[in-house]
Amino acid sequence: MHVVINGDYKRHRRRLVEMITDFDRSGEMLVKGKRNTIKIFPLDGKTVNIKAFQIPNAVNKLAYRYLRKSKARRSFEYAKKLLALGINTPEPMAYGEERNFWGLNKSYYLSEHLTGQFSIRQPLEQKNFTNREEILRQFTRFTFHLHEKRVWFLDHSPGNTLVREDSNGQYQFFLVDINRMQFKKLSRKVRLNNFARLSADKKALSIIGEEYAKLTGWPKKATTRAILEADQKFRAGRKKKQRMKRLLGRK
Template identity: 50%
Template sequence: MRENFVINPKYSHLQPALKDALYQFEKVGEYVTKGERNVIKKIELNGVVFNIKSFKTPNFFQSIIYQYFRKSKAKRSFEYASKLANFGIGTPTPVAYIEFFSLGLKQSYYISEHLDYDFDFRVLIHKPKFENREEILRQFTQFTFKLHENGVNFLDHSPGNTLITDVGNNQYEFYLIDLNRMRFEPMSFEKRMNNFRRLWPSKTMVKIMAEEYAKLYNKSTSETYETMLKYSRDFQKKKNSKKLRKRKRQRSRA
């Protein structure tokens, strides 16, 4: 079996220990998440805590695609995190990735530094009275504007994929995770507004974010609000309709 291991030069001194942890992934560390598709475990080496993400083993057709035609999720995660870091955009520090090939991609892992955060964007949706909520939303909008100005179209810009730390004095820092679906391209106004759709914001949240984005983009508040709200509502209707159809199919089978 052939392997491809790439490491951030900053961590080259830990290469043997990191590779050993990857080879023994099932035996080392503690689980952070254990999903059907991906598994994340946490390990500590030389006083530094790392997260190792194991991606779901692809089927035969997908494995061939990943070997010859498309970058693996682990490789994309590492490269995209490195690009974000170069832009000064928050994401857990990329450390390394490894791919194993044998008649296609068999397994891949992505390693990043573990990030201690205070909450994620979901809290702002589920707790309307969350302390300093409006200010956090405004700073989050500034963060998203910075993404767009750097030509970053984060296709999974959803509530669980932004981690937030409170650094004091009403200032917050934002970090993107789950990076393997991303495009680097010029961001038109329509693309920018469409990029907010997966956040599942309420009308109040849209109003706050639209006001802030309009100031940054030199666009009218009304047009920004209406466009952002349209994309958000269209996305929510589509998702709710899909859930309804799924429930109907389940009832018909019962």
């Protein structure tokens, strides 16, 4: 087992390694998905969130071992980079990789488990969500901040931004599931297409478009229209993929 631990957490190395090696037999289950599993473990007054990525196929086993960084390693390194840029994400603690000559098997990403938050999915989908418009406007400012820092979050979908209200009534946003991102200057098209995966209603996307136009100085109508068009294109592509899966007998 190859394990890399972040800063102060090195004093907990033995316990963190135990969490990884005993992952299948211990811990509190949070998510049991087809691809990935998430459990939480106590650690010295904190809670550790461990995401276990599925075992890659034969080709990717070799690729992740010799050519590309594992999803766990990318999550760990991207989290440190985001925090250095002033962008919130749960504190990275460690990552672990089960690997051998033939490639990568499982990999694990360990981070601080957040509490007292909700996902941006709720105000995006619930039209009567308390303070919905203000949350969406602040979320848009957060996304603008990402773009200005040259962060392209490829999985900018409703479940991957957590929201927490602070004592001043402001909202803090935390990125999760961060193994797919790029760091480069973003074009206008890439920026506006980055809202497509939100799959929100027209009202929510119009609020986002109006706020983003205000922040960038771009024309409001054209900005909103581009976001709505990107949303429709993404929905159409997703429906096409779902039809293909049904034709192939896959769920």
